[in-house]
Amino acid sequence: MSDKVPKRRDFLFTASYAVGAVGVGAVVWPLIDQMNPDASVKALASTEVDISSVKPGNTITVLWRGKPVFIRRRTQEEIKVARSVKMEDLIHPEKDEDRAKNPEWLVMLGVCTHLGCVPLNDKGDYDGWFCPCHGSHYDTSGRIRKGPAPWNMEIPKYEFVNANTIKIG
């Protein structure tokens, strides 16, 4: 086979298949991409939250991009516990200082990184959050400590617009 000299017709076949494949790809891509988030979904990308009424030790939950965001005003003790954890004790090592720039406020997606359930507040072995679906325990910094979840709960992009308002997204 290998010593056969390619003919004009072989070239035509190969060229036709190649053009055909490009054509099929060009038609299929819009049919696949239509399932990705559309313009109206992407437009709902940021949300402003008033946090003036949140007392220390309380958590409020707001909806952002269809997902719950936990905003917790932590007590001094919770901050102390979160900051004194040794890195080698963590499944997904992250410093509390990096997760909560302003130590009093922890802002994170309230979505368990295992399979996406909403963890329960003030529950679990580490007094942070506990996911009822498959038993993941998170600490007061939202870091995974025990259970099947692979990562800490995600910190979304957010900023303090002023002392009483957080803009998420």
Add this chain to the structure above:
Amino acid sequence: MSDHEYIPKSKAGKWFNDRLPLLTLANHLTDYPTPKNLNYWWTFGGILTFCLITQIVTGLTLAMHYIAHADMAFESVEHIMRDVNYGWLIRYIHANGASMFFLAVYIHIFRSLFYGSYKSPREIIWIIGIIIYLLMMAAAFMGYVLPWGQMSFWGATVITNLFSAIPLVGEGIVTWLWGGYSVDNPTLTRFFTLHYLIPFLILGLVVLHIWALHVPGNNNPVGIDIKKPSKDTVPFHPYIVIKDGFALLMFMIVFAFFVFYAPNILGHADNYIEANPLVTPAHIVPEWYLLPFYAILRSVPDKLLGVIAMLSAILILAVLPWLDTSKIRSAVFRPLYKQFYWILVADVLILGYMGAMPAEGLYLLIARVATAYYFLHFLVILPVLGFKERTIPLPLSITEPVLGGSPNMAMAKKEESKIEK
């Protein structure tokens, strides 16, 4: 596969059949030679066809009233239950029909496992069956999302998040499946579309499943090859039609019991609460027919490995014809396999029970042992058993064990050799 060429009696029939041989097909289906020793475990193919038709008919009528929108889906289902004429009946048949469908398919699959129906030359029938089973699970899962209750929403969230376990592209795939950043209206509309499509894909595969069956013909409880047609066979009509019909009636009594006396016993009360993306129900459980696989998912402490274990538990069935090295089909003649078969049945039932319990303590331990045994059965026990097991000698025909004497056998053999010529 009747040997004779079929010629319609009427002139019009002959004219039509020459142009489109539908009457030849009908004749093949009625005359189709079937082993005469088929027991009631063989009636579930017909029962499953009935289940599929029931789901399509009730589904079509429900779709006339259902609204696939996150703001209206839950209310439209309540509207079906309260306002639509006989809406409650049609929806309860459809919802319980899914459970009945899986009940029948599990019996059908375990019958195949007991009598070795997946073995050569029926591997393609088996693999098509596994594809149908996978599509059934997809259709059932998406159908469960449509009422947009709490279990719908969180079930959809958990199952779609399984894909996020894939390294690198996982998150992108999940966003693509959702059409957003969480399960929401775009997810609901595409699930409705696919839920509508899949039953027709299944219908097409059922045709292939039966076509592939009619090439070698049915396996039978003795599991030996038989000559067709011969003393060992009866025509499909009326013998099998009547037997299937009777079994179907019995099955419909069970079906009707659930629809009329316990329509919600297989569901979850949480699904009568409208979907709320801020609150996860305390105890998320899939429908009963997915519980064994759910138990396998949860028994592995790592996310990616858990998903891989769960998928492997299903896909391992597709290569079963090559994992089982024994040439003997029926467990009747395999004394050791018969015992391991029943251990596997118990193992799957235990997994199902553990899937419904919280994943902690003793439950988790038992689920882990049962998961390990499930894979041990297919990957170690079955391949080794084919070489080690001392099987019971097979009869030469279905008739032999009944008539006993060898003189009859000699005659039967002579007749068969005549037919061959």
